[in-house]
Amino acid sequence: MNIYGQTLEELENYFATKNQKKFKAAQVYDWLYKKRVNSFHDMTNIKKEIIISLSQDFSIQKPKILQKQSGKDVHKYLLELNDNSKVEAVLMLHDYGNSLCISTQVGCNMGCAFCESGRQKKKRNLEADEMVSQILLIEKDLGLRISHIVLMGIGEPFDNYDNVIKFIQIINSNKGIDIGSRHITVSTCGIVPKIKQFARESLQVNLAISLHAPNDKLRSRLMKINKVYPLKDVIDAVKYYIAQTNRRVTFEYIMLKNVNDGFEEAEELAKLLKGLNAYVNLIPYNETSHIDFQKTSESHIMRFYDILKKNHINVTVRRKFGSEVAAACGQLRSSYEEGK
Numbered sequence: 001m002n003i004y005g006q007t008l009e010e011l012e013n014y015f016a017t018k019n020q021k022k023f024k025a026a027q028v029y030d031w032l033y034k035k036r037v038n039s040f041h042d043m044t045n046i047k048k049e050i051i052i053s054l055s056q057d058f059s060i061q062k063p064k065i066l067q068k069q070s071g072k073d074v075h076k077y078l079l080e081l082n083d084n085s086k087v088e089a090v091l092m093l094h095d096y097g098n099s100l101c102i103s104t105q106v107g108c109n110m111g112c113a114f115c116e117s118g119r120q121k122k123k124r125n126l127e128a129d130e131m132v133s134q135i136l137l138i139e140k141d142l143g144l145r146i147s148h149i150v151l152m153g154i155g156e157p158f159d160n161y162d163n164v165i166k167f168i169q170i171i172n173s174n175k176g177i178d179i180g181s182r183h184i185t186v187s188t189c190g191i192v193p194k195i196k197q198f199a200r201e202s203l204q205v206n207l208a209i210s211l212h213a214p215n216d217k218l219r220s221r222l223m224k225i226n227k228v229y230p231l232k233d234v235i236d237a238v239k240y241y242i243a244q245t246n247r248r249v250t251f252e253y254i255m256l257k258n259v260n261d262g263f264e265e266a267e268e269l270a271k272l273l274k275g276l277n278a279y280v281n282l283i284p285y286n287e288t289s290h291i292d293f294q295k296t297s298e299s300h301i302m303r304f305y306d307i308l309k310k311n312h313i314n315v316t317v318r319r320k321f322g323s324e325v326a327a328a329c330g331q332l333r334s335s336y337e338e339g340k
């Protein structure tokens with residue numbers, strides 16, 4: 001087991017089984033996440049015998065930074081995990097804070113037609129510690145603090161549900177990295193039973209749904225998952241989520257030229273989302289060399305935006321980051337693997 005994958009509660013239970021006081025767990029958290037030591041032996045206020053048992057029971061290893069590309073307000077990392085698997089993380093510097101986009105799986109099985117990550121099938125899930133380490137490594141590398149986390153890197157978070165929940169609990173702990181739940185966003189392609197389960201977790205984190213189309217015919221063409229969980233079921237699950245949590249949901253909508261960006265689609269989308277406590281985030285498509293979709297022009301995106309507005313739908317356009325550093329989800333990893 002890796003120490004960075006332990007929730008505070010699990011670590012408290014660990015100490016209880018060793019006939020030690022619970023508060024030792026908070027002390028270890030303080031060394032790991034406030035003082036940021038890299039070795040159990042640096043935890044100088046903890047007794048020798050406990051250090052020895054910690055080092056026997058846990059590993060404290062982190063992934064390695066393999067490559068880094070930087071552009072204006074964006075740093076993109078290729079990380080190597082302990083079994084040599086590779087994942088990406090992207091840090092974006094916003095005026096409201098530093099936001100890290102992290103990966104949840106090695107590859108992805110969802111197979112969305114426009115997405116680079118899905119070109120490489122899922123090799124395995126990331127463990128909670130491997131998600132936590134992405135934050136620690138990048139904060140150290142850049143000498144800054146990350147204020148926001150988005151689970152929008154490689155992988156489908158709800159296809160790795162338990163580790164993702166654990167990860168959120170670990171980084172949210174005020175004894176640890178202490179990232180506020182309202183600063184954490186989980187994005188899913190629409191795995192309906194998991195959206196409902198997530199609604200019952202009583203976590204105050206944000207939920208984003210990758211919608212990308214306003215009807216089943218088009219959505220099934222773009223996203224295989226829609227054949228398993230069609231739009232009506234996704235919308236019903238979102239309604240359930242809103243009723244349980246009282247939280248607003250984000251719908252992500254990638255703008256693909258002549259595919260889903262017509263004015264009829266804008267009207268249809270407005271009708272679909274009418275009355276929901278939600279907003280739409282229009283995403284300029286990051287073109288990738290392997291996939292044949294093109295991006296919608298900025299002026300056309302604004303016309304699509306205007307139609308949603310006119311229909312009283314809350315809508316924003318995502319600021320574009322990092323096209324100069326191959327920031328489309330999965331691009332850095334594919335180019336690394338294919339260049340070998």
Ligand code: SAH
Nearest residue numbers: 115152155156187188189210252285286328
């Ligand atoms: N599997 C999850 C999270 C990872 S993808 C999900 O589907 O939501 C994060 C977001 O990036 C999704 O909305 C996805 O559709 C979008 N995305 C994928 N490829 C993209 C590209 N080339 N340009 C812009 N957005 C992309």
